[in-house]
Amino acid sequence: MEKLSYKTLENVGYDGYLLKDAKEKVLQFGEGNFLRAFVNYWFDLANEKADWNGKCCLVQPIAPGLAEMINEQDGLYTLHLRGSVNGEKVDDKRIISSVSRCLNPYQEEGFNEMMKVAASDDLEIIVSNTTEAGIHYDPSCQFEDKPAASFPGKLTQVLYHRYKNNKPGILMLACELIDNNGKELLKCVNQYIEQWNLEEGFKKYVNEECTFCGSLVDRIVPGRIRDPQEVARLEEENHYADPLTDVGEVFGLWVIEGDEKLNDVLPFKKAGLIDKVFVTPDMSPYKKRKVRILNGAHTGFVLGAYLAGQNIVRDCMHDEVIKGFMNKMLYDEVIPTLTLDKNDLLNFTQAVSDRFNNPFVDHELMSISLNSTSKWKARVMPSFLGYIDEYHKLPKCITTSFAFYIQFYRGYELTDAGLVAKRPAGNTYTISDDRDILEFYYNHKDDSVKDLVHAVCTNTSFWGQDLTQIAGFEEAVVKTLTEIEEKGTYEVMKECL
CATH class of the missing domain: 3.40.50.720 (NAD(P)-binding Rossmann-like Domain)
Known part of the structure; x- marks a missing residue:
């Protein structure tokens, strides 16, 4: 031809x-x-x-x-x-x-x-x-x-x-x-x-x-x-x-x-x-919109969704609980922290849902999970801090996503490829991140929930600040992580709705 x-x-x-x-x-x-x-x-x-x-x-x-x-x-x-x-x-x-x-x-x-x-x-x-x-x-x-x-x-x-x-x-x-x-x-x-x-x-x-x-x-x-x-x-x-x-x-x-x-x-x-x-004249609001809504949505829900048994983004959009959790986080906790026109933000967020539901792309959750520590800091933390400044209380879904992040990183074997962890269903996965981050989680693999959360929150090299200084945050993450161990991430998502 x-x-x-x-x-x-x-x-x-x-x-x-x-x-x-x-x-x-x-x-x-x-x-x-x-x-x-x-x-x-x-x-x-x-x-x-x-x-x-x-x-x-x-x-x-x-x-x-x-x-x-x-x-x-x-x-x-x-x-x-x-x-x-x-x-x-x-x-x-x-x-x-x-x-x-x-x-x-x-x-x-x-x-x-x-x-x-x-x-x-x-x-x-x-x-x-x-x-x-x-x-x-x-x-x-x-x-x-x-x-x-x-x-x-x-x-x-x-x-x-x-x-x-x-x-x-x-x-x-x-x-x-x-x-x-x-x-x-x-x-x-x-x-x-x-x-x-x-x-x-x-x-x-x-x-x-x-x-x-x-x-x-x-x-x-x-x-x-x-x-x-x-x-x-x-x-x-x-x-x-x-x-x-x-x-x-x-x-x-x-x-x-x-x-x-x-x-x-x-x-x-x-x-x-x-x-x-x-x-x-200034593209920074549009970059902020993309990072906090598109990228922030990914980082905010994929780790919990993966532990709940999902593997690709599109399938998550067909699950009412996971999609509901993502939407509640975006509409109730992220959008209120942004300064662009409200209709513009709503339209962009609707487009994100369509993009995540792309029937032609099998976007694997594990590929999104790479380097989630720096991603959470860059993509999610600004919305987290902005919400607290605006409403003087913790954003429930974003706080929960932080607990998902910690649970995802609870590995038990450090290899050249990364930190090996196990899903609730029994199959293993390998966490990819900077070596010092993986070594940190490996060194804390036997910690209690309370001690692990404290160690993560006080690690200023991860977050640029001590998160235990945010009123009620450490206690809320301990509570959520304990519930994740008892019920799993899916049920915890459901309780956020």
Whole structure:
């Protein structure tokens, strides 16, 4: 069967939206599943809905990559957005045509082409998602390298070439999942300017004429379709083969931090995507919303749900007690601590329920359980403390989730793989966390409930404070943990409702 290409689509009589030729307005560092299911999708919609008439030229951030495969298919690939919306199963298929090509800068031709795009009059935007490790300063990078090994090093080379060709500054959108991603990237570029002794005029160009924006990206992207039977069925249905087929969830949100005037460059507002992709002067409330509601829900209920016998998130959403516990925690204890518009928070929380109920994704509770100590501190504790400040009492569900956390960590054997513990049903599981945390719980494995809770609450290296100083908290956790031992986590959840 022929691979996906413009010629193949013409031969099979495809009549969906396509944009074959357009200016390369975006230089994108990263060609993996996430960017293709997220950034390139939004630009594709902008082409269709706003006549943006732009293409994204992709760059492999590391030597092994997808450039050859992408170019074989004229930049085309099939995207499935799958999930649950208002309880209904959704599988939207779209051929993405916003990608022009992909360059491999580790080959001389690819490096030279990257520099040609850098100096182009058409270029307006640079986008990156080079993983959390991508934004880092590597002093071993040299200006003469073709290319510099680090992404910020490559970006500095690209911007310098643009500067030397007297082209206007560009808009830089960082999508890496680190705090202050845009600012951290600019910081790295300035370090290379200093290290490479580049002229003051270029430093001024980067810091005053270019705009480095932080952004918050939110879409779960499982990526490839792994079932050979489903791949065969789709090929038969589509009349083409597409090894670059990508899969993401239906929900998608891109919050870009910057001045409203960025909408003059970005096409998303004109395309009517303002509830999906938008510019805001401060994205911190949206990050807080995501961390406390989406991530906080995960950390708040999955450990108790796992001990109650569940294995994947979707099944938890079909259990009225577990889902009820999660919802009570979110609606009664988390949302009241947040400052965004109430309807916005309610809509986002409803979307979280749909996302957790995704019929296409088997999200394992054990994968969410990794590093739950730091996750509880970052995702749940701010809501816990905020609720106490607001209402001067303990939030029942969040307090219970802390007891679930302790119970989950009550292991009996420390191995190289982690701390081994046993579920009530008798099967074992292995807890993954920092070694010092696992050693702490192993050293306290024979403690009474009261002594264990005291040791956990007073461990300031875990929480940054002594939790026994919060009135009534230690006693409440002891009481709940005792009830968990007697009745199990499921019954304790039920009593919270």
